[in-house]
Amino acid sequence: MKTTIAHLKRGEKGIIKDIPIDIIPVKLFEMGCLPGNEVELLQVAPFKDPLYLNINGSFLSIRRETALLIEVEKINETPEI
Amino acid sequence: MILTNKQIKVALIGNPNTGKTSVFNQLTGLNQKVGNYPGITVEKKEGICKLSRGVKAHILDLPGTYSLNATSLDENVVIELLLNKNGKDYPDVAVVITDVENLKRNLLLFTQIKDLKLPTILVINMADRMDRKGISLDIESLEQKLNTRIALVSSRKGTGIDKIKELILDYRSLSTEPCVNASAIDQPYFENLQNAFPEHELYKLWLVITQDANFVELNRHAVPVPDTSSFNTKSRSELKRLQQREAIHRYQFINGTLKEGYKTDIHAAKGLRATLDRILTHKVWGYVIFFAILLLMFQAIFKWSEYPMDFIDQSFASLSEWAKNVLPAGVFTNLIAEGLIPGIGGVVIFIPQIAFLFLFISILEESGYMSRVVFLMDKGMRRFGLSGKSVVPLISGAACAIPAVMATRNIESWKERLITILVTPFMTCSARLPVYLIIIALVIPDERFMGLNYQGLMLMALYLIGFIAAVGSAYILHKLLKTRTRSFFVVEMPNYKIPLFKNVAITVVEKTKSFVFGAGKIILAISIILWFLASNGPSERFDNAEQIITERHQGENLSEGELDTEIASYQLENSYIGIVGKAIEPVIQPLGYDWKIGIALVSSFAAREVFVGTLATIYSVGSEEEGTIKNRMAKETNPQTGGKLFNLASGVSLLLFYAFAMQCMSTLAIVKRETNSWKWPMIQLVFMSAIAYVTALIAYQVLK
Structure with a gap:
């Protein structure tokens, strides 16, 4: 299973790998959600939705359904198990 | 050259939350008027600003937009206006407002505006926060790279406003050259496009083509653009890929520019934001605080406004009495004393509630808190086709539907806004109360059942019925209404700010005026x-x-x-x-x-x-x-x-x-x-x- 933004835990960071362009709104990549950029999960709303992110210096919240589409590579700041 | 008779037409453009409205208020003061764009309910704010040497500028505050790719009605207004060179609102000069803390993202729109070959001024706002955030700017380097003139402004402190006026006055000397070459993302395609429509500007053609791919249809009558449907060499998904490449291309340029002109000391950063967010979006405290605020709002509209409303009520009654006594008896006097004066009173009576509600709403919006409300409430409201922001109108509807319906303006998606407007009147407003009370007293026995009073239970049931009717019909409307524009949820979480008194006051005055003279x-x-x-x-x-x-x-x-x-x-x-x-x-x-x-x-x-x-x-x-x-x-x-x-x-x-x-x-x-x-x-x-x-x-x- 691929890792997406929705799989990050609070405070975890990742690098955006792949975005399904056809279904992701233009607005999102204009806000900096582009491959190669860093994303940090800041906060999760009750019922796990929506998610509050820092993408490339922009603070925004998106729904879980959108977050599940954006593939990331976790930045491991804790030692690997 | 003397321009005494002509006003310079200025358009203020910028992302939401950049303090664009504050700059507008600083430039125009109370010399502004708020109306609607023809045919749609997008607010049109314009005003006059005195420059020097007797020259005036007509300032148009365009709706906030993240880019020139429209995803909402508000944003569409900006694009249609900027594509229509012959339109009466087409600006002589564009002033792009940015927030120094979000300069990278804000500049994306700036580079697009530059591609339209308009004289463009860059305003870097919120300069007062630079020290605290450890930001330093090399204005000269930025001006050179971005091909523009820059005004460093603090709309909060009122500094730098004169610099904007100076640059507007001198707009003819501004460069109209783009700073990014957008066609580099697919050279052959853009060459073909230009050859097919040689008399049109290339970037405008590109906007027209992609706008249709974005599902927001341009009004072809309003915008004199060629019919690009014949130029159909790319599929929708290819176009979107190009749009993504365009965004990457622009960000590359912006990153390069900021590397030299923008320095930030990370150690100085880290602020209030994280702490406040932890409390205000907390899964328990977040709701407790929000409902406490709602309760306070409800108190204000329901209870505090009672005093001015009683005063208005009595004043108009005495005025009517006075008119009847003073004027000669007859049909005309009756019309004035019994028709006109109580009629005007019936309009004025709503002012206290409207003023109170918008006092709260504009403080919530200005402070950045409203986005946190949306974050907290989205999941619960979504299944009913409502926005997280719908909570505020719905609760205010329990005092009075009139200010509540006006409060839906802040909801971006038209469908969510329309549903909120349609269901709000089901909420039990204060005008229903006298009717309920007298009938309940008449037909429901004043007895207790398990310690609960039947009359009280009935009243509570009626409030509950109103609420259920509101969300129930929202759910049905959500299933029934179809919209052309697809709605998606990307909400910016702006920095927390202390609301500016001037902005709040102007909002309250404008909302009240628009009610009195509109409805x-x-x-x-x-x-x-x-x-x-x-x-x-x-x-x-x-x-x-x-x-x-x-x-x-x-x-x-x-x-x-x-x-x-x-x-x-x-x-x-x-x-x-x-x-x-x-x-x-x-x-x-x-x-x-x-x-x-x-x-x-x-x-x-x-x-x-x-x-x-x-x-x-x-x-x-x-x-x-x-x-x-x-x-x-x-x-x-x-x-x-x-x-x-x-x-x-x-x-x-x-x-x-x-x-x-x-x-x-x-x-x-x-x-x-x-x-x-x-x-x-x-x-x-x-x-x-x-x-x-x-x-x-x-x-x-x-x-x-």
């Missing part, structure tokens, strides 16, 4: 018509009421006051409204009402609370004191059954009727204004009345 006209007109119908009648019985009643009660030794109330009752019965009330009797009989209630139903269309007063007149009760009216109503018998007219069945039927019916012309007027057509208020009127009728009918027939 006020309709309310005044309808209330004068209703007054006319209640105080005139077609037959001699109406004209000779005084004589008829005096003769009828001869020898009964009635006091003058008693006689007057008898006359008033007889007149109302024979007025046009009385005739309508009688005419609808067959229709409302199955609900358990007689023609007298019919008259009260018709006249309470002006405002629900009129119901009680009308019954008082028709039962010729001299005072409006509740106890007296109640006693009189309790005695009323139903001519058909011989039993009491107000019994449990007819009482519950009336309560349900008032819970659902759209008995409020002021709400209809404001819905007309906010949706810009009579279509939606009429649909609301028909459907709500139908639901009211059916539920009241069922209740009466079952309980009878």
